[in-house]
Amino acid sequence: MSKFITFEGIDGAGKSTHIAFVADYIQQRGIELVSSREPGGTPLGEKLREIVLHEKMHLETEALLVFASRREHIAEVIEPALARGAWVISDRFTDSSFAYQGGGRGLDRAKLEALEQWVHADLQPDLTLLFDVPLDVARARLDATRELDKFEQEKADFFAATRNEYLRRAAQFPQRFRVIDSTQSIAAIQLQIASILDACF
Numbered sequence: 560m561s562k563f564i565t566f567e568g569i570d571g572a573g574k575s576t577h578i579a580f581v582a583d584y585i586q587q588r589g590i591e592l593v594s595s596r597e598p599g600g601t602p603l604g605e606k607l608r609e610i611v612l613h614e615k616m617h618l619e620t621e622a623l624l625v626f627a628s629r630r631e632h633i634a635e636v637i638e639p640a641l642a643r644g645a646w647v648i649s650d651r652f653t654d655s656s657f658a659y660q661g662g663g664r665g666l667d668r669a670k671l672e673a674l675e676q677w678v679h680a681d682l683q684p685d686l687t688l689l690f691d692v693p694l695d696v697a698r699a700r701l702d703a704t705r706e707l708d709k710f711e712q713e714k715a716d717f718f719a720a721t722r723n724e725y726l727r728r729a730a731q732f733p734q735r736f737r738v739i740d741s742t743q744s745i746a747a748i749q750l751q752i753a754s755i756l757d758a759c760f
């Protein structure tokens with residue numbers, strides 16, 4: 560049966576590092592897998608991603624654009640894949656909007672809930688892997704590796720609020736969230752992910 564798995568965490572937590580591992584692990588079982596990301600995942604969504612990640616805008620514009628990208632992603636990629644029995648993994652989904660636009664930037668949660676109801680009232684991930692690390696660890700990893708986009712340049716209090724909102728949601732939806740202590744070694748994290756996935760097959 561199809562599964563929808565999302566990857567979440569503050570920038571630098573290690574999400575991208577583990578996506579290829581998860582993709583391999585699932586495909587080794589002969590399952591059709593669609594691997595995607597947000598904002599993005601479709602040609603239009605990728606254009607919206609460029610705008611959201613690099614342009615200054617009103618907070619509500621930002622929220623509307625990430626949900627516009629998501630609407631397209633669900634219609635063009637996620638729903639068709641799930642309907643034919645494939646598994647879908649997405650690097651970020653709606654929990655990112657609650658964490659970044661809600662927690663980080665302070666957008667009223669009720670507005671995000673209204674958008675969520677509008678865009679995907681009947682769809683939720685079956686499993687959400689939350690990569691959780693203290694801010695200083697995430698920051699040190701980012702500084703060591705890449706040029707920072709608009710979100711990655713935010714200050715520590717932004718990421719503290721983002722992380723808190725993720726942890727709040729994990730506590731609110733314990734049946735789909737698995738919180739992974741991402742200060743562990745990559746090998747230890749992969750072992751933990753493998754045992755989480757084994758429970759899904």
Ligand SMILES: Nc1ncnc2c1ncn2[C@@H]1O[C@H](COP(=O)(O)OP(=O)(O)O)[C@@H](O)[C@H]1O
Pocket residue numbers: 568569570571572573574575576577690700701704741742743744745748
């Ligand atoms: N568990 C870990 N231990 C040490 N370094 C890590 C770990 N996970 C990721 N990294 C490194 O941290 C950096 C950021 O990881 P990345 O997966 O790109 O984070 P994200 O996608 O969450 O922003 C990369 O250079 C990666 O190799």
Ligand SMILES: Cc1cn([C@H]2C[C@H](O)[C@@H](COP(=O)(O)OP(=O)(O)O)O2)c(=O)[nH]c1=O
Pocket residue numbers: 570575596597598612625650651652653655656657659660708710711
């Ligand atoms: C999906 C989504 C992402 N974002 C932000 C979080 C990230 O900082 C950024 C892009 O995420 P990500 O793909 O993790 O960036 P990178 O490729 O640099 O690892 O978009 C939101 O603010 N709201 C959202 O709804």
